[in-house]
Amino acid sequence: MTAQRSAQQTWWRALLASPSAIVATILVAALIFLAIFANLLWGNGASVSNVAIASEGPSAAHLLGTDPLGRDILDRVLVATRPSLVLAVLATAAGGVVGVGLGMLSAVAGPVLRRFLASLISLLLSFPALLLAIFFAVIFGVGSTASVLAVGAAFAPGFARLTQTLGASIADREFIQAARLLGKSRWYVIRRHLLPNVAEPIVLYGTVHVGQAILVLSGLSFLGLGIQLPAYNWGSLLEQGLAQMFQSPAGVIAPAVAIAVAGIACNLAGEMWADIIGRPGRAAPAGSQRSMSGKLGAAASGTAGAPQPQPDSGEWLLRVERLRIRFPASGTETTPVREVSFAVRHGERLGIVGESGSGKSLTALAIAGLVREPGRVDAQRLEFLGVDLLRPSRDRTEVLGRNLGLIFQDPGGTLNPAVRIGTHLREPAQVHLGMSRKDATARALAALEVVLIPEPQRRYRQHQHELSGGMRQRVSIAMGLAGEPQLLLADEPTTALDVLVQRDILGLLVRLSAEHSTGMILISHDLAVIAQTCDRTAVMYAGFVVEDAPVAALVGAPAHPYTAALLAATPDIARGPDESLPTIDGRVPGPEENLPGCYFASRCPLATSRCREERPPLLNLDATRKVACWYPLLDSGQARSLNGAGQGDRGARKTEVTG
Amino acid sequence: MRDLHVAGLTVRYGHFVAVDNVSFDVPGGSVLGLAGESGSGKSTVARAIAGLTRSRGTVRLGDADLRRAQRSGGARGRRMVQMIFQDPTSSLDPRFTVRECIAEALPGRTYTDRGKRNERVAELLSVVALDPGISGLHPRMLSGGQRQRVAIARALAAGPEVLIADEATASLDVSVQAVVLNLLKQIQRDMGLTMLFITHNLAVVRYVCDDLAILNHGKIAEHGPAGQVLDRPQDPYTAALVGAVLRPGSRLAATDSAPPERAEPADTAASRSDGRGTSDHLHR
Numbered sequence: 001m002t003a004q005r006s007a008q009q010t011w012w013r014a015l016l017a018s019p020s021a022i023v024a025t026i027l028v029a030a031l032i033f034l035a036i037f038a039n040l041l042w043g044n045g046a047s048v049s050n051v052a053i054a055s056e057g058p059s060a061a062h063l064l065g066t067d068p069l070g071r072d073i074l075d076r077v078l079v080a081t082r083p084s085l086v087l088a089v090l091a092t093a094a095g096g097v098v099g100v101g102l103g104m105l106s107a108v109a110g111p112v113l114r115r116f117l118a119s120l121i122s123l124l125l126s127f128p129a130l131l132l133a134i135f136f137a138v139i140f141g142v143g144s145t146a147s148v149l150a151v152g153a154a155f156a157p158g159f160a161r162l163t164q165t166l167g168a169s170i171a172d173r174e175f176i177q178a179a180r181l182l183g184k185s186r187w188y189v190i191r192r193h194l195l196p197n198v199a200e201p202i203v204l205y206g207t208v209h210v211g212q213a214i215l216v217l218s219g220l221s222f223l224g225l226g227i228q229l230p231a232y233n234w235g236s237l238l239e240q241g242l243a244q245m246f247q248s249p250a251g252v253i254a255p256a257v258a259i260a261v262a263g264i265a266c267n268l269a270g271e272m273w274a275d276i277i278g279r280p281g282r283a284a285p286a287g288s289q290r291s292m293s294g295k296l297g298a299a300a301s302g303t304a305g306a307p308q309p310q311p312d313s314g315e316w317l318l319r320v321e322r323l324r325i326r327f328p329a330s331g332t333e334t335t336p337v338r339e340v341s342f343a344v345r346h347g348e349r350l351g352i353v354g355e356s357g358s359g360k361s362l363t364a365l366a367i368a369g370l371v372r373e374p375g376r377v378d379a380q381r382l383e384f385l386g387v388d389l390l391r392p393s394r395d396r397t398e399v400l401g402r403n404l405g406l407i408f409q410d411p412g413g414t415l416n417p418a419v420r421i422g423t424h425l426r427e428p429a430q431v432h433l434g435m436s437r438k439d440a441t442a443r444a445l446a447a448l449e450v451v452l453i454p455e456p457q458r459r460y461r462q463h464q465h466e467l468s469g470g471m472r473q474r475v476s477i478a479m480g481l482a483g484e485p486q487l488l489l490a491d492e493p494t495t496a497l498d499v500l501v502q503r504d505i506l507g508l509l510v511r512l513s514a515e516h517s518t519g520m521i522l523i524s525h526d527l528a529v530i531a532q533t534c535d536r537t538a539v540m541y542a543g544f545v546v547e548d549a550p551v552a553a554l555v556g557a558p559a560h561p562y563t564a565a566l567l568a569a570t571p572d573i574a575r576g577p578d579e580s581l582p583t584i585d586g587r588v589p590g591p592e593e594n595l596p597g598c599y600f601a602s603r604c605p606l607a608t609s610r611c612r613e614e615r616p617p618l619l620n621l622d623a624t625r626k627v628a629c630w631y632p633l634l635d636s637g638q639a640r641s642l643n644g645a646g647q648g649d650r651g652a653r654k655t656e657v658t659g
Numbered sequence: 660m661r662d663l664h665v666a667g668l669t670v671r672y673g674h675f676v677a678v679d680n681v682s683f684d685v686p687g688g689s690v691l692g693l694a695g696e697s698g699s700g701k702s703t704v705a706r707a708i709a710g711l712t713r714s715r716g717t718v719r720l721g722d723a724d725l726r727r728a729q730r731s732g733g734a735r736g737r738r739m740v741q742m743i744f745q746d747p748t749s750s751l752d753p754r755f756t757v758r759e760c761i762a763e764a765l766p767g768r769t770y771t772d773r774g775k776r777n778e779r780v781a782e783l784l785s786v787v788a789l790d791p792g793i794s795g796l797h798p799r800m801l802s803g804g805q806r807q808r809v810a811i812a813r814a815l816a817a818g819p820e821v822l823i824a825d826e827a828t829a830s831l832d833v834s835v836q837a838v839v840l841n842l843l844k845q846i847q848r849d850m851g852l853t854m855l856f857i858t859h860n861l862a863v864v865r866y867v868c869d870d871l872a873i874l875n876h877g878k879i880a881e882h883g884p885a886g887q888v889l890d891r892p893q894d895p896y897t898a899a900l901v902g903a904v905l906r907p908g909s910r911l912a913a914t915d916s917a918p919p920e921r922a923e924p925a926d927t928a929a930s931r932s933d934g935r936g937t938s939d940h941l942h943r
Contacts, residue, residue: 173749173750174744174746174749174750175749175750175751175752177711177742177744177750178742178744178750178764178810178813178814179763180711180737181709181710181711181737181738181740181741181742181817182734182737182738182763182764182817183734183735183736183737183738184734184763192752192763193752193754196752196754197752197753197754355832355833355834355835356803356832469697498696498697498859499696499859499860499861499900499903499904499905500696500899500900500903502903502905503903503905506905525832525833526833526905527833527907528862528905528906528907529905531905531906531907531908532905555907555908565834566833566834567907569833569834569836569837570833570862570907571836571837571840571860571862571863571866572862572906572907572908573861573862573864573865573889573901573904573906574906575865575866579866580840580841580844580845580866581836581837581840581841581866582837583834583837583838583841584834584837587802
């Protein structure tokens with residue numbers, strides 16, 4: 001609850017900090033005040049005619065002068081706020097109710113009705129609102145009720161289209177299907193699930209459209225189709241003022257300014273709404289990760305065009321020491337990567353395994369120099385081919401561009417859907433290597449052959465949607481290889497693929513790395529994938545590398561209790577039917593938490609007070625293995641007994657649950 | 660405990676046959692695993708049995724025609740089959756609290772007053788090993804594993820006889836997956852539910868399933884006791900699929916990189932059957 005309240009407070013603070021929000025609030029408050037009290041305060045001056053002072057210019061008594069009947073123009077403009085605003089809100093509401101109803105109906109309708117409604121909405125949308133309003137005004141006749149109905153009818157298609165689109169995206173969601181499984185009625189689904197989830201954007205759309213409605217209603221009144229005398233709104237004032245435009249310009253300018261100000265107020269208020277709605281804590285926008293991989297893909301395609309790899313810089317290809325990545329925030333700073341150290345030799349394949357939140361993908365981004373603002377990367381050392389990656393330099397740009405190949409989980413996001421497969425591979429060679437089109441084409445075809453794509457000639461001319469997931473991943477590997485890189489950085493390259501395809505892609509990566517003695521970092525949540533392909537594995541937990549060992553040693557005799565637990569929890573196709581999987585109790589500390597000791601201590605069966613108070617550094621266990629633990633498991637038997645203990649715990653919980 | 664009986668189940672999307680004359684029985688209180696690659700039709704089978712997709716064929720629960728019950732029996736007919744979906748983020752309404760998510764599924768006639776409903780919600784939360792104190796929270800405040808447990812509690816709240824878990828652990832971390840798998844198995848046993856466990860991951864099958872059916876291109880390639888299908892697959896496709904499952908202990912050699920000629924048929928076929936490859940087909 002306190003968290004909620006403080007979140008609200010930050011909204012208000014953010015609103016006050018934004019000038020447009022302050023202006024919007026003041027304008028909307030002023031409009032509401034005028035709508036309620038203007039008639040009371042200035043109604044007299046606005047309605048009582050006095051021919052003696054007809055058509056006078058501005059004076060102290062009448063700031064904007066008087067109209068031909070001697071009424072105060074300013075008073076009339078202020079008093080006209082209520083009819084203008086009320087009619088606009090009514091018109092928008094009418095349009096909203098009809099439109100949202102139609103849109104909802106189409107979201108839950110059967111295919112035939114849906115197609116009919118969609119065509120109808122599209123047809124109506126192709127006419128401008130003012131034109132539609134004039135058309136409906138002819139049908140409904142003249143007068144305020146008629147003009148409200150006309151504007152409502154003109155606005156309905158827009159609301160309907162918005163609702164239809166939003167509704168369709170929600171109707172696909174599984175909670176709607178779950179409701180159908182419960183036998184809930186269509187009306188229930190609309191009322192309880194669809195409407196609440198589309199309400200915010202629709203209210204926002206409505207707020208902005210009140211401004212539009214003021215404009216259209218004024219237009220109708222100006223044309224004589226709207227509100228009728230003796231009632232008046234800004235539009236009819238404008239029309240009356242037009243006759244005397246050259247004698248008393250204020251008669252035209254004042255209502256015009258009022259219309260403009262009201263329109264601006266509605267638009268700003270809409271923006272303010274959107275701002276409040278869009279604050280964090282709400283559902284995160286889908287596809288943010290995709291856009292990231294898309295960006296990376298773009299970077300990957302830029303790696304082409306390295307004439308020759310750089311000369312060796314000693315034993316190490318990549319050295320990462322005490323890497324830390326922070327995201328400063330207004331309240332709490334988060335540190336998703338706390339202390340990561342590892343190194344990759346030339347031609348070595350290192351696996352990085354970890355669960356979500358372990359910081360493994362961010363580590364990869366940091367190596368590629370792609371951590372987005374406001375993320376801050378610091379490290380004791382971050383060197384690739386002897387070049388410091390922490391400071392921008394020409395060397396850094398060059399080694400990252402030439403010698404690093406990137407491969408990502410979603411090959412669809414890496415490839416531009418509008419561009420042919422071949423172009424993705426050909427253009428970088430033309431641009432970066434200055435090759436002729438013919439040479440570049442030959443090079444691209446050769447790249448497709450390297451990744452074992454059958455019929456490369458035909459695939460070369462195709463688009464990404466014509467390729468299977470496995471094929472797309474092969475193409476993105478070909479792109480990653482374009483610069484003959486010394487290090488391939490593959491982040492969950494097979495997670496989106498089926499097992500048979502996964503095996504082939506992993507096999508391909510291993511073969512390419514072995515043939516060209518290319519180093520590789522393979523990042524995965526799946527220990528089995530890494531065990532298949534890598535020489536060495538670094539295990540990450542809560543932003544730390546907790547163990548770093550040759551794969552066989554790590555799988556055979558894990559030294560860190562977390563590694564042992566992760567291994568035990570990994571399902572194995574060969575394990576028996578009556579075993580339940582050992583689990584890890586508790587949860588991973590979040591990136592905002594700051595603990596003095598080991599981050600696994602709260603879940604570790606071996607933890608002592610020392611673990612909670614003092615953080616174990618990543619130290620050599622023997623010549624090839626490193627572990628960050630005060631009490632490393634020394635043989636496989638110890639790991640097994642640890643998991644046995646875990647199973648005992650679960651047995652205990654089981655009885656508790658059933659009882 | 661009534662047996663689930665499926666015969667001649669066929670689902671078409673236009674000209675494309677997603678599920679082709681599939682028949683199987685699930686003995687009451689047992690778990691059938693349905694496994695296959697993407698596009699094999701395994702999720703479509705689930706949706707057809709749940710009545711979410713139009714299909715032809717027979718689906719019976721004991722002697723009762725399940726599809727007629729779903730069509731005409733209103734909420735009661737619907738409740739007999741409940742599903743747990745892959746993505747717990749989109750299977751829970753973000754506007755609902757945990758309590759509302761679960762209470763929505765309770766039969767309104769039995770749980771008329773609020774107190775009774777809340778009591779039952781708390782009970783169900785403890786069945787899925789969640790603290791009843793979280794019932795006022797919104798799904799976004801929960802972790803993925805917690806959300807999936809809420810989804811399980813919602814399915815149980817409807818009082819189903821058949822539970823369908825459609826890739827229920829596919830989007831979870833390894834350690835969370837273990838918790839949810841154990842929980843599903845334990846609930847299924849304790850409540851005597853008949854369960855369909857749909858997965859692309861053969862490694863998890865043996866922990867949960869009694870029997871296993873492998874789907875390929877909308878047809879059942881092999882069906883038998885889980886241990887038998889995994890250890891001694893008779894069908895060549897099943898054998899290839901089982902052989903491709905990675906194990907932490909084993910290792911892929913550099914020479915193992917399969918020439919695509921061998922694996923590609925399955926690859927392109929899978930993509931074609933889920934619709935992605937159709938244009939490929941047309942372009943030929």
